[in-house]
Amino acid sequence: MKSIFPKEILCFFILLISFCTSAQNKSDRDLTLIDKDWRFSFGHLYDTQKDFGHAEGYFSYLTKTGFGDGPAASGFDDRAWRKLDLPHDWAVEQSFSEKASYSHGFKTAGKGFPEKSIGWYRKKISIPESDKGRIISLKFDGVFRNSKVFFNGYFLGTEESGYNGFEYDVSAYVNYGGENTIVVRVDASMEEGWFYEGAGIYRHVYLQKTNPIFVIENGAYVTSEIKENSAEITAEVTIENKGNDKGSVEITQTIFDAKGKQITTISENVEAPDFYKTVNSTSKLSVKNPLLWDIENPNLYRLETQIKQNGKVIDSYGTSFGIRTIQFDAEKGFFLNGKSVKLKGTNNHQDHAGIGTALPDELQYYRIKKLKEMGSNAYRCSHHPPTPELLKACDELGMLVIDETRLMGINDYHLSDLKRMIERDRNHPSIFCWSVGNEEWNIEGNIVGERVTNVMQGFAKSIDSTRPVTVGISSGFKSGISSVVEIMGYNYLGNGDIDAHRNEFKNQPGMGTEEGSTFATRGVYFTDDAKHYQSAYDKKPRSTFYSIEEGWKFYAERPYLAGVFFWTGFDYRGEPTPYGWPSVTSYFGMMDVCGFPKDNVFYLKSWWGNEPVLHILPHWNWSGMEGKEVDVWAYSNCDEVELFLNKKSLGKKKMEQNGHLEWKVKYEAGTLEAIGFKNGKKVLTEVQKTTGNPEKIKLSVDKENLPNSSVVVVTAEITDKKGLHVPTANDELTFSIKGGKILGVGNGNPTSLESDKFIDDIKLVAINNLKEKELASADLPDKIQDDADNEWNDAFKDRDYKKQAPSYVYKGDFELKNNLDSNIVTFFYKKIGKETVVFVNGNKVESSKDDAQKYILNKSILREGKNTIYIATTPLEKIKDWDVMNTDPGIIQVVTPAEPWKRKLFNGYAQIIIQKEEGVKEVSLTASAKGLQSASLKLK
Structure with missing residues (x-):
């Protein structure tokens, strides 16, 4: 029988059937962390040549699909780029300069440094043929900032904010059964905040594979209502269909306890949504005698959502949650599970000594443990959504959280960010409040602020009705935002009359969202403005600000105030108030940037904690x-x-x-x-x-480390001959490691301009002035002799690819500066011919055994200054007239090996963060210093 369909439509149906069949043969989802083995290089903010020729093509990636050029092109040669693992913050790797940003800790990155403003990341992954029909996506937890992502040369999108997670579907662009290239261009030239924010892909990246019918990202929402001895759980799930399957699917919701024991399950059938549509399904489950989540016992449950089609599981989606109640009372403060809890909080940014913003997951737990040890029970994310791992740590360790969006406003830019934050984070039991703004001075006290707050507050409630909304306010507590926000957030009691506001708005609960801003330098007890050191005694920092003790007394004595969040738990880079250069970190923290405690920690521990405390200051040297x-x-x-x-x-x-x-x-x-x-x-x-003279180095593993962790925080200190800690020791220590690597070093000194990281310096040197000369024979020479300049022509100019010479020799030059004996110089050749012979300064060089297009250049043949390279080749031939022929001979990579890791102690302490190598049974860290007995630490 003759087909009634045109041939093109018939082919489409065959492909569609193939797609659906493949999809039906694939079940469940795969989520793979792809942090390892990326390539990185700096581009340039405005010089396209220094930006590897990106956006110079006739068609750009914004003109026609698939025209990513420069590093965005899948075939770009990145072999000379630095190899690294994510998370990565390139700002922390830079030196300091008085000309750099005060807010960002004077690091030479970002605005004012166009050569350190753009970072390129590239990674190759293989996706098997068997994944055809699945939905393949890339998931980014956060990139600072203004990222553009490409996949196999196809532009996927832009995310401006450095704090939002985002996801791109790449299914249509995949080279199934072969190699695929992910490219990210990061523009960190503009600051988003007024504090250190880092630069680069500083959070995790994942490759996700699902069935075409699947639970959408952040598509499960779990709420609970406690009734006598049971908790009624409402599990709402949103599924999407990116395929063409119709009919019924079964949704099964199962709750497991922390030990993996099944508690309860329920199933229901729903109609699969239409193509690229979604459908919501809500299930009711009951948990008898639930273990409630609280600060002392952070009990967690897990909801497993399964989608079944024809009896087969096609997607599984897990959601961690906790069962608990929260309540604010305008008279009595905050209640957790019906019990009055005074919020004992700190504000915190997200950087850490030696690491910047690219914290390993283990450090999130380390920092929360440090705060809990101080007696803190609450954490305010200042001033942006945090990395998911921070919230996970707060869930598991028992720390209440205020989750804060980045910017106030009522348009899609603002509300979309708020929506993404709430939908991502609303299942975390640690979060008890959403913050939709902080110190928006331009609108705090006027009708615009009132209108914006009403919109954002109502919008937040439409996404999650289980938590209240707050705003941190600092320009007076009288009108505007203050009069309409659900939970009043007082920023600094010196900025207005809190009692008067409360008497006017007696039905409005309140808390101190920021207090303190005191100045203290760890281990310093006499202020020295010349050295930029502030005494660690708790004093009133400025006329309208109050000491930690004054602040805590104020909030502790007022039951109607739910509690207080001090500024800050940890010091952070940038905002070095009351000083400027060469101070590069803040002075506000209860702890320094390493987490070493200042004396204020022990004041708070005395009145926030439950254990007996006795601490005296100062030291006695x-x-x-x-x-x-x-x-x-x-x-x-x-x-x-x-x-x-x-x-x-x-x-x-x-x-x-x-x-x-x-x-x-x-x-x-x-x-x-x-x-x-x-x-x-x-x-x-x-x-x-009073101690003796420094004599010995001591290395110890901090107790806040996670058990059996691959990342370990180590403290270095100096003792006298009796083993007493020397609180004034400032010796410089040198570190070496076997079986692992050092991620960063720090000491908490606010004026330290020492390097945080010691990494190989990689410079890419271009080959310039490329000339060519025809050779009469296809036999390539074994020796080269430079002829007069007038015998050379511009390379590839007016080349007739149908009438080429048997072979060519090309000549170019490159400059070497600081040509140290320790430098490793490599020529990464990009093929401009078939057979190739390379000469440098007249010397023939051989290619590497591992890569025929890689030439390691011996120091003996190189010169300081100008060097000449010759490349003799038989020519490439055009197969099709529109083929674009490579005319770039390659790049010279100069690697200057890093110095040994080192750091001065500051008032007796330094910190080393190390990462164990996979499969290594023992890590050995050694510290040495002139005139001191060295120390070694072995980690199993």
């Missing part, structure tokens, strides 16, 4: 100050504290609630001892001793 008075403070939650100097009592004092104790002590070397009493009994003793 004050040579040259004999007979002079030194302020001695005690932080404690004991009833009384008695102070002794060399066994002589200096008096017993009664501790005031939420206070501290002070003595004036004339310095003499020896032992300063404090004894804490509860109910008249000695319960704690704290000692500060």
Whole structure:
């Protein structure tokens, strides 16, 4: 029978049937982390030649589909680029400069540094033929910032903000059964915040494969209602159909406890959505005698959503969640699971010493553990959505979270960001409040702020009705945002009359979203403005700001205030108030950028924690100050504290609630001892001793590390011959490692301009002035002799590819500066001929065994300054008239090996963050310094 369909339509149906069949043969989803083995190089902000010729093509990637050029093209040669693993922050790798951004810690990246503003990332992946019919997508947790993503030369999209996660479907562009190229161009020239933000792909990247019918990204939403001894769980799931299958699918929702035991399950049948449409399905499940999530016992459950078609599982989607209740009361504050909880919080940015913003997951846990040890129970994400791993750590460790969007506004740019944040994060039990803004001074006190807040607040409620909304406000608490926001966020009690606002809006709950902003340098007890060091005693920093003690007392004494978030838990890069250059980090933290505690930690631990605390400051190494008075403070939650100097009592004092104790002590070397009493009994003793000279290095593994972690934080310190920590030691240590690698080093010194990382320096040197000369024979020469310049013509100019010479020799030059003996110089040849012979400065060079187009150049044949390269080849031939022939001979890569890892101690401490190599049984870290006994640390 003759077909009634045109041939083209028949072919389409055959392809469609093939697509659907393949899809039906593929079940479930694969989510693969693809952080390893990327290539990276700097481009340029405005010089397209320095940006590898990107966007110079006749057709650009925005003109016609598939015309990504320069590094965006799949065939681009990136062999000379640096090889690295993600997450990666290129800003932290740069040096410091007074001309660089104050906000970003004076790192030479971003605006003002066009050669360090653009970063290119490339990665090759293989996708098997068997994946045809699946939906293939790339998932990025965050790229700072203004990223453009390409796949096999096809432009996928742009994400401006550095804090949003995003996803691209690449199914149509995949080279199934072969190699595929992912390319990301990152433009970090513009700052998004006023604090250090890093640069690059600083969060995780994933490759996802699903059936065409699948649960959409962040497509499960779990809420709970506690009724007597059970919790009624509502599980809403959104599925999409990117294929052509019709009919019914079965959705099964199953809840598991933390040990993997099935608690309950339910199934229902729904009609599959139409092509590229979605459908929602809501299920009700019951959990009897639920284990509630709270700060002390962060119990978690897992919802497993399965989609079945014809009895076969075609997608599985997991969602972690917790069961708990939250409530704000305008009179009594905040309640978790019906229990009154005073919020004891800190604000935090996302960078860490030596690492910048590209934190390994383990460091998220490390930092939250540090805060919990201080007694903190709440964390405000300042001022943007965090990386997902931070929220995971807060869920698992028991830390309440205010999740904050980046920018206030009512248009798609603002609301889309808010929607993505809430949909991504709304299943985290740790999150108790959404923040839709922070210190928007231009609109805080006027009708525009009121209108914007009403829109954002209502919009947030439409996505998640289970949590309230707040805004951090600092320009007075009278009108505008303050009058309409659900939970009032007070930023600094000196900025307005909090009690007066509360009396006017008695039905509006409130909390201190920012307080403190005190200045302190760890281990420093006399302010030295010349050195940019601030005393660590808790003092009022400015006339309208209050000390940590003053702030905590204010909020602790007012039941109607839910609690307070101090600025900040950790120091961070940038905002070096009250100074500027050469200060490169803030002074606000309870801890420094490494997480080493300042003395304020022990004040908060005394009144935030549950354990007995006794801490005295300062240290007792004050040579040259004999007979002079030194302020001695005690932080404690004991009833009384008695102070002794060399066994002589200096008096017993009664501790005031939420206070501290002070003595004036004339310095003499020896032992300063404090004894804490509860109910008249000695319960704690704290000692500060005058130490001997520095003699030994000590390395120790911080207790906050995760067990069996591949990333480990190590503390380096100096002791005297008796093993006492020397609090004034500032020696420079050199580190070496076997069985792993060092990720970063730090010391908490706000004025340190030392390198955070010690990595090989890679420079790419172009071959210039390329000339050519025809050869009469196809036999390529073994020797080369330079002829007069007038015998050479511009290479490839007016080349007639139908009438080529038997062979050609090309000549170019390249410049070498600082041609050190340790440098490794390599020529990465890009094929401009079939058979090839290469000469440098008249010397024939052989290609590498691992790569026939790679030539490692011996130091003995290279010159400082101008070098000449000759390439003799038999010519390439055009197969088709429209073929574009390569005319680029390649690039010279100069690698200067890194210096040994090193860092000065600051007031007795430095930090090393190391990563174990896969499959290695033992890691060995060694530290050495001139005049000190070295130390080694072995990690199994």
